Structure formats: C-alpha cells, structure tokens
Amino acid sequence: MSHPSEKISKKESLKDQTPRDPPWSAEQWRLAGRHRAEKPEKRYPVIISSSTGLFRTPRQLQEMAGLSSLPPVLWSTKASLSDKVEAAGRGDNGKEAEKVRYCEVNWEQLAQVQKRTHGENVIIWFQGKKRFAWLAMSSRPRSERSSSDDGNV
Secondary structure, three states: OOOHHHOOOHHHHHHOOOOOOOOOOHHHHHHHHHOOOOOOOOEEEEEEOOOOOOOOOHHHHHHHHOOOOOOOOEEEEEEOOOOOOOOOOEOOOOOEOOEEEEEEEEHHHHHHHHHHEEEEEEEEEEOOEEEEEEEEEEEOOHHHOOOOOOOOO
C-alpha cells in the first residue's frame, strides 16, 4: 500500500508516458477517405394501384415526381407495427395480408410527390423490414402547394 504523500497526480503520470505513433501516415488517411465506399441513395416506397390510392400506374407517379424514366414496379404486403406477417403472407389475425404494388423514389422525389398530394404513410415490408410507404390519396389543389412548385401535374 502506498503512503498518501506518494500519490502521483494523473497529469504527472501521463507526462511520463511516451506518445504512440499513429498507425497510418497522413497520406494513408487521406487516400482512405478518398476511396471510401459511396453510400447507396436512400429510397422510399410509394404505393401504386391501391384500391384507395391516387396512383394507378407507374407512369402517373413518374409524371408527379418528375422522374426521367418509368420506375420499376415491385410487390409487397401491408403490415402493422404489431403484425408479424409470416412467409405464407398471413398476419397475426390469420387473415391474408393485403398485397400492394409500389415504386421506389429518392427523398427529393418523395418531397415533390408529398407536396402535390394528400396522403398517409402506411407500413409495408420493404427490403426485408417494416417500413413506411407513401399512399397518395388525392391531388392537392394548386392553392395548397408551395410557391416553389412549378405546377406540373
């Protein structure tokens, strides 16, 4: 056991340690930062051909979102936060889960669609996880759109 007068301050003990050399040179760090993998663009599903939705075809979504090409159509099932849809496509209540078609858009395109439509977020299985998808219900009147909107529908 040490005597109280022999206590060394933390600052003094750290001062005696020799600094460690960094594992990589500054050039290696710079090159590693330049070559890092690009993150994929975040995508958001927009429901089409729903019995209650506005978009019946991918072309309608393409026009509303200002997409340069026709988006591919994908299939999924609706879910709820508490629902556990099995592989057979049945929810906890035993009923068959509603199948929906959707297209993916980026965040800017989603903002364009949401600015021009009234709708709601619904939950679907998206890329193996429960995710929100935009279900457009109706077009917004021009008077409700922001002034930055170009008015194309």
